[in-house]
Amino acid sequence: MTPAELSASLLAIVQGIAERRRATATADDGAAAAPVEITIADAVLERPRNRDHGDWASNIAMKFAKRLGSNPRELATEIAGELTETDGVARVDIAGPGFINITLEAAAAGALAKAIVESGGAYGNGDYYAGVTINLEFVSANPTGPIHIGGVRWAAVGDSLARIFQAVGGVVTREYYFNDHGAQIDRFARSLIASALGEPTPEDGYGGVYISEIAARVIETFDGDVRDLPRDEAQELFRAVGVDFMFADIKKSLHDFGVDFDVYFHENSLHESKAVERAIARLRELGHVYEADNATWLRTTDFGDDRDRVIIKSDGEAAYIAGDLAYYLDKRERGFERNIIMLGADHHGYIGRMMAMCAAFGDTPGVNLEILIGQLVNLMRDGEPVRMSKRNGTVVSMEDLVDAVGVDAGRYSLVRFSADSMIDIDLDLLTKRSNDNPVFYVQYAHARTQAVARNASASGVDRSAFDASLLTHPTEASLLGALSELPRVVQQAAELREPHRVARYIEEVAGTYHRWYDACRVTPLGDEEVTDLHRTRLWLNDAAGQVIRNGLGLLGVSAPDRM
RNA sequence: CCCUUCGUAGCUCAGCGGAAGAGCAAGAGACUUCUAAUCUCUUGCCGCAGGUUCGAAUCCUGCCGAAGGGACCA
Known part of the structure; x- marks a missing residue:
């Protein structure tokens, strides 16, 4: 019996009770006579942490007692009476103010193990976003330097979120908006030229080691002596070629981190294709421009922004937001129902104008456009904060992180925390390659499932038999309960845009698995015969491995067979 | 002044209407038998004060503390 089936039974029982109450109620009973709407959303089951509270718990009696003209414990007792008769339910208890604690028969709970193994990599998937087109934009760091450790967080979280959306049926495009237009790029180009000519770094330029490297590569591609070029031609050369090199580097580090984008969108293309003009013209037609x-202004205050925004500056140049207008319109024209943009907390001031812009186009903010804000990463050394700056070249890059701890530990430690919490990354801890990263705990659990499977095979234990009623040990009920949660966790992670839930969940599964391993053997001892209990436990072992593997997959972290 | 996020065990953080959690650190125990990167035992005015609710760490208001943001910068 799956949790879904159990909650369907529970729903039917409560609906039945409500129906009977209504039928027998007299008109002057008031509340009890009114129809009470009870849906599947009300029949949620929770898995209690405390095993004494059974396999599943429901608060439905407390929720509906008043509306059904009863007190919680009375209603719970009535529900429990019927639930006890349900196939697969072993025991029902009432606890506290009216919790209904349900214990399943081993056979009913254990069937899940086989179901998981048979679903394989698809276990945990759902249809929450079936067929919904989602454009997920993340990282989008300027190509004026390598991706630093702050951007890496969005790479890890964003890619994981994309995987989670896909698991619930979403048709996801990962997109990187490449700001190759505007003043910062000009500064970048000037910095390259200065480096190439051996001049000091310009006042407002960038000065890292990477600048001289890129400059040297640009010089190599040029057939002749760059020193002979007129300044404006040099500027264009270093801009175009330098940005390409920088961009290629960024792409490569993202790839090495396991993050590949479907679309790298160039801001410059919006200006070259006149898409910006078209977007502004469209808004002008709609009457939002003055x-x-x-x-030239966009009247964003009509849509909740705290001030109107300039879209074309008095010098005739497009303001930054003009590109955003065109970019959003372009995404909509490419057919995306949902456009999600992940930004750092330092950009939270953008939300108002972006949502207003979305509304100005006649779309629905929060549905067609959504902005996720994540807190910044705090870089520490010896407990002291380290200031990163592209200007003076003190940047800790994505490669530095990967070199220090590897892709798995790096991704995991970034995706394990809620995006609402700021995280400190201590460089010394990092370089010590400390073993306290929970990723190892989870990966070890997976490796252990594989070791158990190998040993089982060597001892002649296979999956030729499955008798769920044999899974009677408390740790087996506990493990089965944990395994049953994956689909719900995945959907919740998708709904709330919170990949960290998957990480926390597989940590719990790993713990539950380790405890089960400690108590229950899959392969027989010594000369013992292979029994159906061993075979059935192999199914459970493999189901646990599958769940951990699927969870790690959603985070872009590998599931090793050996450690 | 306004906006956003955070404040939960010694530390790092989950939980975000329903019965206070994990990891780490510290101490004590458990391997002749499937991986000890494991398991077992030991920790709390959920920042403070009100409010809503049958029920608040969770929702609302105010205050305190931390971080970030409020351009014709990007």
């Missing part, structure tokens, strides 16, 4: 102080 001229003032020699500039």
Whole structure:
């Protein structure tokens, strides 16, 4: 019996009770006579932490007691009476103010092990976003330097979120918006030229080691002596070629981190294709654009922003947001129902104008456009914060992180925390390659499932028999309960856009598995005969491995067979 | 002044209407038998004060503390 089946039974029972109450109620009973709407969403089951509270618990009696003209414990007792008769239910207890604690028969609970193994990599998937087109934009760091450790967080979280959306049926495009237009790029180009000519770093330029490396590579591609070039031609050369090199580097480090984007969108293309003009013209037609102080404004205050925004500056240049207008419109024209953008907390001020822009186009903020804000990463050394700056070249890059701890530990430690919490990354701890990263705990659990499977095979234990009623040990009920949660966790992670839930969940599964391993053997001891208990436990072992593997997969972390 | 996020065990953080959790650190125990990177035992005015609710760590208001943000910068 799956949790879904159990909650369906529970729903039917409560609906039946409500129906009978209504039928027998007299008109002057008031509340009891009114129809009470009870849906599957009300019949949620929780898995209690405390095993004394059974396999599943429901608070439905407390929720509906008042509306059904009863007190919680009375209603719970009535529900329990019927639930006890349900196939697969071993025991029902009432506890506290009206909790209904349900214990399943071993056979009913254990059937799940086989179901998981048979579903394989698809176990945990759902249809929450079936067929929904989702554009997920993340990282989008300027190509003026390597991706630093702050951007890496969004790479890990964003890619994981994309995987989770896909698991619930979403048609996801991972997108990287490449800001190759504007003043920062000009500064980048000037910095390259300065480095190439042996001049000092410009006042407002970038000065890292990577600048001289890129400059040297640009010089190599040029047939002749860059020193002979007029300044404006040099600027263009270093801009175009330098950005390409920088961009290739960024792409490669993302790839090495296991993150590949479907679309790398160039901001510059929006200006070259006149998409910006078209977007502004569209908004002008809709009546949201006006001229003032020699500039062109978008009346975002009509849509909840705290001030109107300039879209074309008085010098005739497009403001940054103009690109955003065109970019959003482009995404919509490419057919994405949902456009999600992940930004760092330092950009939270963008939300108002972006949502207003979305509404100005006639779309629905929060549905067609959604902005996720994640807190920044705090870089520490010896307990002291380290300031990173592209200007003076003190940047800890994605490669530094990967070199120090590897892709798995790096990704895991970034995706394990809620995006709402700021995280400190201590460089010394990192380089010590400390073993306290829970990723090893989880990976070890997976490796252990594989070791058990190998040993089982060597001892002649196979999956030729399955008798779920044999899975009677408390740790087996506990493990089965944990395994049953994956689909719900995945859906919740998708709904709330919180990949860290998957990480926390597989940590719990790993713990439950280790405890089961400690108590229950899959392969027989010494000369013992292979029994159906061993065979059935192999199914459970393999189901646990499958769940951990699927969970790690959603985080982009490998599931090793040996450690 | 305004906005956003955070404040839970010694530390790092989960939980976000329903019966206070994990890892680490510290101490004590458990391997002749499937991986000891494991398991077992030991820790709390959920920042403070009100409110909503049958029920609040969770929702609302105020305060305190931390981080970030409020441009015709990107």
